[in-house]
Amino acid sequence: MLVGSISCGASSAHDGDPGVGAAQSCDHLASAPWDPDAPDAQRTVNFRDLRAGAAIAACQAAIAEAPRLRRFHFQLGRAYDRQGANQDAFEAYRRAAELGSGAAKVNIGILYQQGRRFEKSDAKARAWFRDAAETGIPEGMYCYAVALDNGIGGSPDAAAARTWYVKAAARGTTKARDALVRLELDGAGTGTRCD
Structure with missing residues (x-):
């Protein structure tokens, strides 16, 4: 599943290639250690160490440049999740799941199981x-x-x-x-x- 730095396959021309700055920032600030889509397993962030504000801004910029890359939606969801904005996290995870992210499906399950600021x-x-x-x-x-x-x-x-x-x-x-x-x-x- 991991293909260079783009984990869900090569982007089509209408998806746009993410800018190096936005993509790398989102990846550096919000990649999960257990997500197979993470482009660099050595540069991931444990949930407790995730800086939500910076990650949200970086991942929103990465999504604006490459809206069909599921890892950015998943990582945005993690940042919202860390912030406690669970409805926003769900929406970002749902979009990542629609694009094929198994990691997003896990985290949606966790949102439902925990039910904090979200449907139990x-x-x-x-x-x-x-x-x-x-x-x-x-x-x-x-x-x-x-x-x-x-x-x-x-x-x-x-x-x-x-x-x-x-x-x-x-x-x-x-x-x-x-x-x-x-x-x-x-x-x-x-x-x-x-x-």
Whole structure:
């Protein structure tokens, strides 16, 4: 999925190429460590360290220059999310998800699960996590497994949770390996979290 610095494929002429300054600023200020669309895994930002104001401005500028690049919409969503502007975060994530971002689907699921300054719906959270998992993103696989494991948005399903934890672990998600151990020892309802 990662193609140079443009993760959702080459942009068409009507999308415009992002200016180096706007694109690099948005990426530097708001790329998630677990997002496969992040152009440089060494230059990502943990959510707690994200400077929302600067990231919002940079990502809005990047989107203005390249509106079809999903990573910019996702990163804008993260910045709004960090700021606590959850409705704005949802809109940015939704646009990124429409463009194919599995990371955005994960974060939409988290918005629904947490319900802070946003609609609380475990059923919607589980559905978004499932959609993210099916895109092949390890974080989505993990979050869907957590929902299945803990009965978030539906009945617990230890066998299905195990399947998704295994898939996430196979793609390097350490917390999925830890959850598998707990699931094997204690059965469903491990209390593992996706946030």
